[in-house]
Structure formats: C-alpha cells, structure tokens
Amino acid sequence: MILFCEECGQRNSITLTPSLIENNNFTCQFCGFHSPFPFLDQDRQSTGSNPGITWEPRILRLGPETEHTEQQFQLIFKVNDIQTPELTLEPFQDYAHLIQVKKTAADSFTVIVQALGTESILQPGFNGTGLIYCEEQLMSWGTINISYEHQIEPAVKKEEPPKHSKKHAKASPQQEKKQQGQDENYEILHQQLSEYKTQLHQAKTTSYRLQKELSIRRQVMDNQDCGILFINLEQRIVYANPVFLKRTGYSLKAIQSKRIDQVIRLGGTDCTLKEAMKQSVHHQKWEGRAFLKDAIRQGNWQGEKEAESSEEKPSVISFKYSDGQEEGQEKGFICLLHLEDSLTASSPLKWGDQNSSSSGNHLSTELTHDALTGLVDRPSFQQYLEDSIHAAQEDDSRIGLVYVDLDHFKRINQIFGPGFGDKILCSVSTILQQCGQESGADLVARLSGDEFALILPPPSDKELAHKLAQKIMQRFRTPVNNESRAILIRPSIGYSMFPDDGETPLDVLRNADTAMEAAKSEGGNRICSWNSGMKIQAAQSLYLENDLRQAVADDALINFYQPQINLVDGSICGMEALARWIHPVKGLISPAAFIPIAESTGLIEKLGIDLVRQACLQGKKWRDMGFRKFVMAVNISGRLLRRRDLFYQIMSCIESTGFPPNALEVEFTEGVLIENIDFTVELINKLRAEGIKLAIDDFGTGYSSLSYLQHLQVDKIKIDRSFITNVTTNNTDAAITLGIIAIAQNLRFKVIAEGIETEEHLFFLQKNKCHEGQGFLFSPPIPEKEMTGLLLRDCSVALNHKRMIDKFYSIKA
Known part of the structure; x- marks a missing residue:
C-alpha cells in the first residue's frame, strides 16, 4: 500500500524494517478484507523471490472522498527531531498537515498508523509515504533485503500502477546493486526477524492479558x-x-x-x-x-x-x-x-491495578459507589438488599428499608445551577450517613438524583425504622449551609419491612418507594409507613384522575374562602380563594389529593383560570353588598405561570366580571416565581400597571436568593405555615420567621403568616410586628354562602379577633 501527497500527486515508495511493524489486522479491516492481505500470495507469485522489485499492491488515497467512513484511517505524527519545535506541540489530525509535514520535515518524525485505538509503528525517518506488510509476508521473505533507503518515483497522474508478470522482472541497476549486498545483510535480517517474532509473541501474550483486564473494566463501565x-x-x-x-x-x-x-x-x-x-x-x-x-x-x-x-x-x-x-x-x-x-x-x-486476584475486591470497593456523593450506587444497593434478605430468611429475622426523597429539589438546580445542587446533595449524603450510623443502619445508598435509601439490618422492626425516619426529619429542620446560603431541605420519607411488607427485594424496595410517594402526595415533608392499602390507593388515584377530568370539563370545582386578618386592629383585610372539589360520591376531596394530579396532567391550566374568574365574580358580589375594604387573593400555579398569555387571561377574568383590578391580589409560590425571572419581571410589571397587587406565597421554602427580591416589585410576603406550626417550640422556625419579618419590613413589604391555629402563634406574631395573618384560629376555608353570612353577622371574625388582641395587650401590660 502506498500513501502519497494529495496536493502534488507525487508518491514515494519505501521498504521498512520488519522489526518495527506489528500485525494487528486493522489494515485489512480498514481496506475491507476479512483476513490479512489476501492478495499477497498473488503478488508474491508475480514478483517471485526477486528482492529488488518494489511491491505495490494498491494505492490508498487519503482524502475526504474516502469510502471508509465507519473506520476512519488516521495518520498521527510523533516528532523525533527535538530541533523541530513547530512539530512537537501536538499530534496532527487532518490530511492537510500531512502535506505540510512532508514538505518541512522529511526525515525527522515517526509515523503511527492508527485505527480504532490500535497502533502500528512504521520506519523512523519515514518521509510521509510507505508500504505496510503483514506478519505472514515478513516471515516468508526471509532472504529479502529490506533496506532503509528511500525510493522516490515519478508522480503518478492517470497512469496505472506497474504490473508484474509471472516471470522474473528485469532488475534495474539500483536493484542489482541491492541484490549484491544481500548476502552481507542476510544474517542481520535473520536476527531482526527472529527478534521480531519473539517480540510479537510477547506482545500477543500481553495483549491477551490486557484484553481480559479491559473486558473487566468495560463490564464495570457498562x-x-x-x-x-x-x-x-x-x-x-x-x-x-x-x-x-x-x-x-x-x-x-x-x-x-x-x-x-x-x-x-x-x-x-x-x-x-x-x-x-x-x-x-x-x-x-x-x-x-x-x-x-x-x-x-x-x-x-x-x-x-x-x-x-x-x-x-x-x-x-x-x-x-x-x-x-x-x-x-x-x-x-x-x-x-x-x-x-x-x-x-x-x-x-x-x-486501579487489577493484575492480581485482588482486582475483584478493588472493583467492588471503588467502582460500586456513586461518583458524586461516595455513597453506594443503585446496582450495588440492590445486590446488597438481595443478600441481606437472603440472610434474614435463613435467620428468620426482619430488615427495614427507609426511602428518602427531597421535596422540590429540582428548584435548587433551576435557581442556583446543578453545581450548587451537587454540593447540597453531598451535604445531604453526609447527614444521612450520620443518621444511619447513629441508628445502626447497615447501608446508605443514592438511588437516583435526589432519592436515597438506608437498610436497617436484623434485628429490626417498624419502630426502629420510624425512629430513623424521625431522626432524618429532625436533622433537616436545620437549614443546610452552602456557599453562605442556608437552604432548607424538606424530605418525604417512606419505609417498609421484610418480610412483613414484601417477600422479595423488589417488593420491599417498591413498597418503600410507594410509601414515600404517599408522603409526597400528602404535601411532602412527612413520614409514611407502607401498608397493604396503598395498592388500593394507587388504583384509586387512577380513578380519581378520570373523575377530575370530567369535573374540570363540567366546571364542577368551586372556591372556598378564608379571611385574612389585620393583626393590629382585627379587621378583615383580605379573602383568599382556595380550590375545593365536592365529588358527587366521595364528597369533599382535599386539594392535596387533586391539585398534584391537575398539575401533572395539565388540567390546572383550565382549572386555574376558571377559579380566578369565579373569585372575581364573587368579589364583585361582596363589593356590591358594601364589603369593599378587603382584597380578593387568588393563587396562580407554576404550570399556569409558564403560559405566555397569562396576563391576558387574568385581564379577561377582570373585564368579564366587572371586578376592579386594584381589589385583586395574585399569589405566586416563591420557587415558581423565579424559574424564569425575565418573564416573571415582565408579567409583574404588566399586572402592577393595571393596579393588581402581588404576593409571594410560601416564602422561605423556595430556595431563592434574596437578591431576587429587588427585581420583584411585590406588595406582600406570606410566611409558609410549616414555620408557624412550631414557631413557639422550635428555635430554628422562630429564627426563620423573625428573619422573614425583618426582611419584609426593611424592603417595605407587608408580611402575612399562614397557619395560625393557637393563641400562642398569634401572640408571637403580634409581639414581633407581623402585619397580617390567617388560619383556623380565625376561620377555616368555607363556601361563599357561609362566608357571606359571616360577613353580615355582628359576631364576625373581626370581633372575635378584637377580643384576642385585647387579651394580648392585657397580658403584656
């Protein structure tokens, strides 16, 4: 095979020292043959044993028109001459460089022909062209003098390569001169061929061993x-x-x-x-x-x-x-x-080194862990769970599996980027390992992005599993600190037991996962133990989705209303519209049951706009009755916020009902609000231009950076109910609540607290100058008819609240 210059068409022929050539079959693969150079026998017969005739079986053109696209042939030049610095920087990767190198450094580099990761080294001093021989040819041509000399032949244009007859071709003077020196070089050549054969055998032995090691490594990669x-x-x-x-x-x-x-x-x-x-x-x-x-x-x-x-x-x-x-x-x-x-x-x-019998152990200890967190990965976890269950079966004992998922973790990646999310995952892994060690867990694993599992070894029971889940929940009540940011992580945890909740590893894992999903469906940040009724619940969820589709199509969902109270004078300052579904058979269905279904199926888009229109219509009725001192607050879901026509949909609700824009307050959850900050700012500016008020719902749970607040011109911040529930008993929740109040006051936002259920909650918020509040202490969400009656009666929510204010100030005095 001859390689030649594409630019000038000149070809160069050179014979090579066989000890520098390795037969690895890639050349025949590239040329499309099933065995090494099947045409060599014919060529050898035609050339006979005359060593002076240059063998030229075919010309391979190196250029973009080559047909061998699947196994692209590549020339890589490694410079031997250190005095040619311009060629020592990096390997050459295209054919244009071949032309340049041929012109500038004729005898200063080694050529390696490479395909699919295998290499064959050609002659040092090679000037850009050459022949490639196979092992069989080298072994059989023991009497041929393979010279180091270059043979420069005329450029080949349209002429065919020279053909050899079956008779001996007449040798040129140069060839005759070479033949005269054949005897002198025979012993050297024979020694070279022997050394080559030994080296080739050693190379094949090494190659076989390395192929086995590579096979092990690829199994791990696979x-x-x-x-x-x-x-x-x-x-x-x-x-x-x-x-x-x-x-x-x-x-x-x-x-x-x-x-x-x-x-x-x-x-x-x-x-x-x-x-x-x-x-x-x-x-x-x-x-x-x-x-x-x-x-x-x-x-x-x-x-x-x-x-x-x-x-x-x-x-x-x-x-x-x-x-x-x-x-x-x-x-x-x-x-x-x-x-x-x-x-x-x-x-x-x-x-690592896998040359000894310990290589298997090396793989199991180093390559079966998650690359990010260092925890055991899912395949190893499943194998360990299977082994643990097998051991428990022999001992007639129980093991526990605790499944942990991080609520709304995707928001962290969306807001801060995946790099920051990775660091949070590493911190979470450390916390889980600590909890596992303190509770005697046998293994902590990362199953997927934000899902983890812990195995409790025998003897175990549901009480131990629940205590471990509680310990994890308690640890996450403290924010995770990273890069000067405190991120509050809310986990949903499910657990199951072997053999009580499953007799196979798959059953135990699936049931723990189902319990975790049940915790998420109930609002997240809670613990659920698997029970047999969860299978029925899964089927019921499917039926519920079908019923919800029909209910949305029939406009069967309605708003309940919950008053918002001014914590200074006790007056009703707002009314929040909350979606409710009264099922014809099952009765009142919790929003926690149907809102996630509506979000995941896209039904929330129609449902959300229908409820905004319904709230505007009811607000107009109350205003016509003389109740004009409070605003109507409506919630906008994350999926609805992504609609580019949301502004026009809201304005359509206002115009069709005659409700004044300045009496409407639109609430967005914190995490959703800043997913697309540019679009959000544009939407907020449009709504504010119409006089519509804006509030950030569930503030403190959306992992947002406080720097976003300066871009969001909102009127009110709502403290999430999860902080209020334990505000008088948990120092962390109290500190977060006080921090949110301080932020709102400094930015001149109003602040309202959700979930006020006890007088202690109320007194804490009043003492720390929270502006507004809502919760069951004042009134649960109720239908519009009941709320209308409450507004008309003298013994209103405001009067009841006034008595509590008086009680607070009397205690303070």
Whole structure:
C-alpha cells in the first residue's frame, strides 16, 4: 500500500524494517478484507523471490472522498527531531498537515498508523509515504533485503500502477546493486526477524492479558447508570458504554473513531472541548454542561436543537484525565454524561491495578459507589438488599428499608445551577450517613438524583425504622449551609419491612418507594409507613384522575374562602380563594389529593383560570353588598405561570366580571416565581400597571436568593405555615420567621403568616410586628354562602379577633 501527497500527486515508495511493524489486522479491516492481505500470495507469485522489485499492491488515497467512513484511517505524527519545535506541540489530525509535514520535515518524525485505538509503528525517518506488510509476508521473505533507503518515483497522474508478470522482472541497476549486498545483510535480517517474532509473541501474550483486564473494566463501565465515553489523546472516541448508546441512538460501530466534537458541544461556557480536556489534565477533572449533536434521542438526554427549543436543561458532563501509568491503561480522557439535571459528574471512574486476584475486591470497593456523593450506587444497593434478605430468611429475622426523597429539589438546580445542587446533595449524603450510623443502619445508598435509601439490618422492626425516619426529619429542620446560603431541605420519607411488607427485594424496595410517594402526595415533608392499602390507593388515584377530568370539563370545582386578618386592629383585610372539589360520591376531596394530579396532567391550566374568574365574580358580589375594604387573593400555579398569555387571561377574568383590578391580589409560590425571572419581571410589571397587587406565597421554602427580591416589585410576603406550626417550640422556625419579618419590613413589604391555629402563634406574631395573618384560629376555608353570612353577622371574625388582641395587650401590660 502506498500513501502519497494529495496536493502534488507525487508518491514515494519505501521498504521498512520488519522489526518495527506489528500485525494487528486493522489494515485489512480498514481496506475491507476479512483476513490479512489476501492478495499477497498473488503478488508474491508475480514478483517471485526477486528482492529488488518494489511491491505495490494498491494505492490508498487519503482524502475526504474516502469510502471508509465507519473506520476512519488516521495518520498521527510523533516528532523525533527535538530541533523541530513547530512539530512537537501536538499530534496532527487532518490530511492537510500531512502535506505540510512532508514538505518541512522529511526525515525527522515517526509515523503511527492508527485505527480504532490500535497502533502500528512504521520506519523512523519515514518521509510521509510507505508500504505496510503483514506478519505472514515478513516471515516468508526471509532472504529479502529490506533496506532503509528511500525510493522516490515519478508522480503518478492517470497512469496505472506497474504490473508484474509471472516471470522474473528485469532488475534495474539500483536493484542489482541491492541484490549484491544481500548476502552481507542476510544474517542481520535473520536476527531482526527472529527478534521480531519473539517480540510479537510477547506482545500477543500481553495483549491477551490486557484484553481480559479491559473486558473487566468495560463490564464495570457498562453497569454504571450514566453515559461513559473513553476518548484517546487525539480526541477520538474509543469506547461508549451501553447507557450512552441507548440514550443517544448511536451504535458502538458508528460512534467509534468519531471526534468528540462531532458528538458533543459544550454549553454555558466559552471553553472548547479541547480546552476542557486540557484543564482536566492540570486540575484532575473538569465539569460543565453539554448538548449532544445529531443524536437519535432515545431517552432523557437533550439533543442540541431540541434543547435550544425547549425549557429543559442540557446534560451534565465531566472529564477526567487517565495518565496511563498503570499497566493496561491507555492515556486519554474519561467522560461522564448524566441523565438528570440534578445529576452531575464529579469524580469519574478511577481504574486501579487489577493484575492480581485482588482486582475483584478493588472493583467492588471503588467502582460500586456513586461518583458524586461516595455513597453506594443503585446496582450495588440492590445486590446488597438481595443478600441481606437472603440472610434474614435463613435467620428468620426482619430488615427495614427507609426511602428518602427531597421535596422540590429540582428548584435548587433551576435557581442556583446543578453545581450548587451537587454540593447540597453531598451535604445531604453526609447527614444521612450520620443518621444511619447513629441508628445502626447497615447501608446508605443514592438511588437516583435526589432519592436515597438506608437498610436497617436484623434485628429490626417498624419502630426502629420510624425512629430513623424521625431522626432524618429532625436533622433537616436545620437549614443546610452552602456557599453562605442556608437552604432548607424538606424530605418525604417512606419505609417498609421484610418480610412483613414484601417477600422479595423488589417488593420491599417498591413498597418503600410507594410509601414515600404517599408522603409526597400528602404535601411532602412527612413520614409514611407502607401498608397493604396503598395498592388500593394507587388504583384509586387512577380513578380519581378520570373523575377530575370530567369535573374540570363540567366546571364542577368551586372556591372556598378564608379571611385574612389585620393583626393590629382585627379587621378583615383580605379573602383568599382556595380550590375545593365536592365529588358527587366521595364528597369533599382535599386539594392535596387533586391539585398534584391537575398539575401533572395539565388540567390546572383550565382549572386555574376558571377559579380566578369565579373569585372575581364573587368579589364583585361582596363589593356590591358594601364589603369593599378587603382584597380578593387568588393563587396562580407554576404550570399556569409558564403560559405566555397569562396576563391576558387574568385581564379577561377582570373585564368579564366587572371586578376592579386594584381589589385583586395574585399569589405566586416563591420557587415558581423565579424559574424564569425575565418573564416573571415582565408579567409583574404588566399586572402592577393595571393596579393588581402581588404576593409571594410560601416564602422561605423556595430556595431563592434574596437578591431576587429587588427585581420583584411585590406588595406582600406570606410566611409558609410549616414555620408557624412550631414557631413557639422550635428555635430554628422562630429564627426563620423573625428573619422573614425583618426582611419584609426593611424592603417595605407587608408580611402575612399562614397557619395560625393557637393563641400562642398569634401572640408571637403580634409581639414581633407581623402585619397580617390567617388560619383556623380565625376561620377555616368555607363556601361563599357561609362566608357571606359571616360577613353580615355582628359576631364576625373581626370581633372575635378584637377580643384576642385585647387579651394580648392585657397580658403584656
């Protein structure tokens, strides 16, 4: 095979020293043959044993028109001459460089022909062209003098390569001269061939062992729950694990030898892929965000165009440099891509020495843990759970499984970015490990983005599992501090027992997960134990969704109203409209049961606007009756807030009912409000221009930065009921409540507290100058007819509240 210059068409022929050539079959694979050079026999017969004839089986053109796209042939130049600094900077990666090198450094570099990660070293002093021989040919040509001399032949334009007849071709004077020196070089050549054969055998033995080690490592990579690529120093993909292939739609054959920049583009940074990988060499690792190029999207990873046209986040990527110092390792980069926003790369797989029988232990202790948190990963957790249950069956004992999920954790990633979310996950992992150790848990694992599990070994029971869940809940009542920010984490926890709640590992895990979901469906931040009725509840949830669809279509949902009280003079200053569903068979259904279904199914969009219109209509009726001193507060869900026509929908409700805009107060939850801050600011400005008042609901639970408040021109902040419930008994809740009141006062916002249920709650808030409040102490949410009667009676909520104010001041005096 002859390589030649595409620019000038000149070809160069050179014979090579066989001891420098390794037969690894890649050349025949590239040329499309099933065995090494099947045409050699024919060529050998045609040339006979005449060593002076140059063998030229075919010409391979290196250019963009090559048909071998799946196994792209590549020339990589390594400079031997240290005096040629312009060629020592980095490998050459395209064919234009081949032309330049041929012209500027004819005899100063070594050429390596590489495909699919394998290498064959050609002759030092090679000037850009040459022949490639296979092992069989080298072994059989024992009497041929393979010279170091270069043969420069005329440029080949349209002429066919010279053909050899079956007879001996007439040798040229130069060839005759070489043949005369054949005897003198025979012994040297024979020694070289013997050394080559020995080296080749050793290389094959080493290669077989390394292939076994590589197989072990790939099994480990294949069992990870994230996408993994191995990229060589030429930035070409050598291997991709099945998770990556499944999610992107690539086949292994299609992606091998592709450059990494053909598959991935970095996002949110000016750093190029090449720079990112260089940084991973100097700084151990590099992390960022990435889009996939031209992927056939099969899973949750975002293709580049798809991600740019949606609100979803790009995949998270990290690089780590492998220095290849350990035997069997290749120099290159390990690349991790994660499926979920909350998952990011931190410490990619570290391949250690696996040459001894201890390699299996090395893999089990180092490669079965989550790269970010260091906790046991899901596959290892499932195996450990299976082993634990098997041991419990033999001992006739019980084990417990506690399942923890972080409520609304996605908001942290959306607001602060996945890097900050990762640090929170690490802090959460530390807390869970501490709780597990104190409670005797056998194992703590990270199952997915923000889901964790703990195993309680025998002897265990539901009381121990519940105590562990309570300990975790108590620890999370204190905010998690990170980068000068205090983030309040609210977990939902479910637990199940073996064998009481399941006889197989799958049953125990699924039932604990079901219990956790039940805790979330009840509002989150609580503990649920699995019971057999939860299966029935799951079926009932499906039926409830079908009934809800019909109810929304029939406008069957209504508003209940809860008064908001001025804590200074006892007057009613507001009325909050709260959605209620009176089922024709089941009666009154809690919002905690149907609102999540409405959100997940999209029914909330129609339902939300219908209830705003209904509240405006009722507010207009009360104003016509003379009750004009309070505002009507309505809630806007996160999904509804994402609608670009929300402003026009609200104005339509106002105009169609005749309700004055300055008597309407729109409430947004904190986390949802700042998901898209630019759109939110624009919407708020439009609503305020119409005189509509604005409030931030559930303040303190949305993980927002206080710097956002200066951009949000709101009128009121609502303290979430979760802080008020224990405000008189829990110092942390009291401190958070006082902090929110201080912030509101300094920013000249009104502040209102939800969930006032006792006089102690009321006295605490009055003492600390909270402006307004609402809760069962004054009145539960009630239908509009009952609220109208309450407003008309002299013994109103305001009068009852006035007595409590008098009592407070008498105690204070």
